[in-house]
Amino acid sequence: MAYNTWTSSEPDLATIITQHPQPLEALAAGDVPALVIRQAFPLRSCQQLVERLIAKELLYDPRESIPQEFIDAAVPEGHFREGRNKEASRAWDVGTATGRRRIDIGTSLGYRGSDPDAFFAHSRESHELFEDLFSTGENPVQILYDALQGLSRTKRVVTAHEPDGRQYSPAIIRAHYGGYTYKPHFDSVRLREKREGYAVHDFEHQFAGVMVLQNTQVGDVSAQCVLHQYLWQPEIDSHLRSGTFHEHAAREGVASVDVILEPGDLYFFNTRNIHEVPGVAGDLPRIVLATFIGYSSDRDDIFVWS
Numbered sequence: 001m002a003y004n005t006w007t008s009s010e011p012d013l014a015t016i017i018t019q020h021p022q023p024l025e026a027l028a029a030g031d032v033p034a035l036v037i038r039q040a041f042p043l044r045s046c047q048q049l050v051e052r053l054i055a056k057e058l059l060y061d062p063r064e065s066i067p068q069e070f071i072d073a074a075v076p077e078g079h080f081r082e083g084r085n086k087e088a089s090r091a092w093d094v095g096t097a098t099g100r101r102r103i104d105i106g107t108s109l110g111y112r113g114s115d116p117d118a119f120f121a122h123s124r125e126s127h128e129l130f131e132d133l134f135s136t137g138e139n140p141v142q143i144l145y146d147a148l149q150g151l152s153r154t155k156r157v158v159t160a161h162e163p164d165g166r167q168y169s170p171a172i173i174r175a176h177y178g179g180y181t182y183k184p185h186f187d188s189v190r191l192r193e194k195r196e197g198y199a200v201h202d203f204e205h206q207f208a209g210v211m212v213l214q215n216t217q218v219g220d221v222s223a224q225c226v227l228h229q230y231l232w233q234p235e236i237d238s239h240l241r242s243g244t245f246h247e248h249a250a251r252e253g254v255a256s257v258d259v260i261l262e263p264g265d266l267y268f269f270n271t272r273n274i275h276e277v278p279g280v281a282g283d284l285p286r287i288v289l290a291t292f293i294g295y296s297s298d299r300d301d302i303f304v305w306s
Contacts, residue, residue: 006229006255008267010036013150023151024295024302027270028205033227033257037147040266041140046213047263049140050287052133058105059175062285074101075111077181084114100180100279105129106172106306109292110187113195120162126169126306140289141171144209145304147266148293152302160294160303162199171291172306173213176223179281184245186232187271187292200303203294209304211266211289216282222260223280225267229255230274245274268293 009016009023009032016035020026023035053059060070077100104111107126112119130141149157160168188206189195215222228249230236239245249256259267269275271292280286294303 004255004257006033006257008032008034008036008257008259011038013037013147016151017153022153024207025297027207027268028295028297030229030231030270030273033229033273034259034267034269035151036259036261036265036267039262039264040143040147041138041211041213041264043262043264045138045140045264050214053105053173053175053287056133058173059103059285059287062177063283070101070103074103075108077102078183078185079111100176100178100281102180103175103177104172105174107169108172109168109189109195109198109200109305110193113189113193113198116197120166120168123167123169126172127167130170140211140213144171144211144266144289144291148209148268148302148304151268155300155302157302157304160200160305168200168303168305170304170306171289173287173289176216176277176279176286176288178285179216179279180286181279182275182277183243184228184240184274184276186240186274188232189292189294191232191272200292200294200305202296203299203303204296205294206271207268207293207295208271209266209268209291209293212261212263212286213289214263214284214287215261216280216284216286218280218282221280222282223277223286224261225259225269226276226278227257227259227269228274228276229257231270231272232274236274240274249274 009019016023026032054061107123145157159170189200195201239248291304291306
């Protein structure tokens with residue numbers, strides 16, 4: 001078997017910059033699958049944040065009865081909204097009655113962006129919520145932004161905003177219950193959700209920044225992201241929709257990388273790379289702090305949103 005030279009860069013900012021002097025350019029080109037910063041947020045801080053989210057009834061403890069409002073608010077697997085379509089699309093063919101649920105704390109452009117007025121109103125509420133959550137103590141959102149600033153070298157990292165000043169949500173916390181799965185897919189406001197009319201649509205590249213707050217585990221297996229060395233092209237859509245991407249990738253010899261993360265670890269990757277998170281139905285949900293990132297080589301600002 002050939003040695004896979006497509007490997008993540010880690011474990012800290014200094015090492016990443018030594019290996020890739022322009023780390024975000026390397027991500028944009030697909031030269032590196034992920035930039036990983038280990039223990040960016042202390043483990044105990046992750047645990048305390050999860051406890052606070054449950055205490056504030058923003059998440060639920062799966063070991064207790066599930067309040068109906070969480071069942072009603074859950075985002076089914078594979079769902080997003082395209083353009084101005086108010087009806088949810090499915091990234092892959094999946095039933096909705098699986099018992100697997102995603103609870104969002106924050107505002108998702110992919111799920112709420114079909115109605116700009118409602119999206120920005122919800123984003124304002126998310127800003128207030130995050131300001132309250134992190135009014136004292138360590139702020140994992142700021143830690144993520146600071147890490148991205150370090151990787152960007154000379155650019156300015158800011159929360160995404162429209163020319164009239166309307167701001168996007170600065171980040172989102174997502175809890176994945178019951179083995180919630182992300183099948184092979186890509187993310188792009190330009191190529192997938194087709195968010196014309198939004199400022200983030202204008203960036204050439206889209207990345208993700210994800211910090212693990214809590215993972216789920218069954219035996220020795222935990223939920224982890226798999227990145228495939230395949231930058232999305234239209235011809236792959238039929239395999240993504242039909243669930244045959246793995247067979248196609250095997251035939252084509254597409255390399256892949258498992259990004260193994262512990263709570264507190266932070267990583268950045270190019271969302272045009274086909275990626276997935278196979279579900280693991282452990283006792284606890286997989287909880288992450290997540291952002292999308294707009295990047296263009298010729299722009300001074302890097303936009304961050306969720």
